Amino acid sequence: MTREEILAGLKEVLGVIRPKTDLSNIQDSTRLVHDLGIDSLSMMFMSLAIEEKFAFRFEQNQAPFETVGQVLDYIENIKK
Numbered sequence: 001m002t003r004e005e006i007l008a009g010l011k012e013v014l015g016v017i018r019p020k021t022d023l024s025n026i027q028d029s030t031r032l033v034h035d036l037g038i039d040s041l042s043m044m045f046m047s048l049a050i051e052e053k054f055a056f057r058f059e060q061n062q063a064p065f066e067t068v069g070q071v072l073d074y075i076e077n078i079k080k
Contacts, residue, residue, distance in 0.1 A: 001079045006054075006072055013049040017042050028069030054079065 011023045014036065021036055032038040038046060043064065050071070051057055056078050065071045 003072060003076055006075050009053050010071060013046060013053055017046050026068055030068040032065060
């Protein structure tokens with residue numbers, strides 16, 4: 001799975017969680033909380049949706065993600 005494919009899947013997830021947010025300019029440096037408005041409840045739903053979309057489970061001790069790039073890196077490493 002390429003990084004571009006992972007990003008496309010992540011955009012699908014974010015589109016469901018934040019339907020009114022413009023996702024066209026998302027970059028690795030895009031901050032989940034400050035730029036996309038993801039709050040703690042949305043972060044939980046996003047995590048569950050990512051697990052379902054990409055067929056894996058996050059580690060229980062996983063630190064919260066701050067940027068889109070961190071999410072992409074994590075999924076990319078899981079899917080190697």
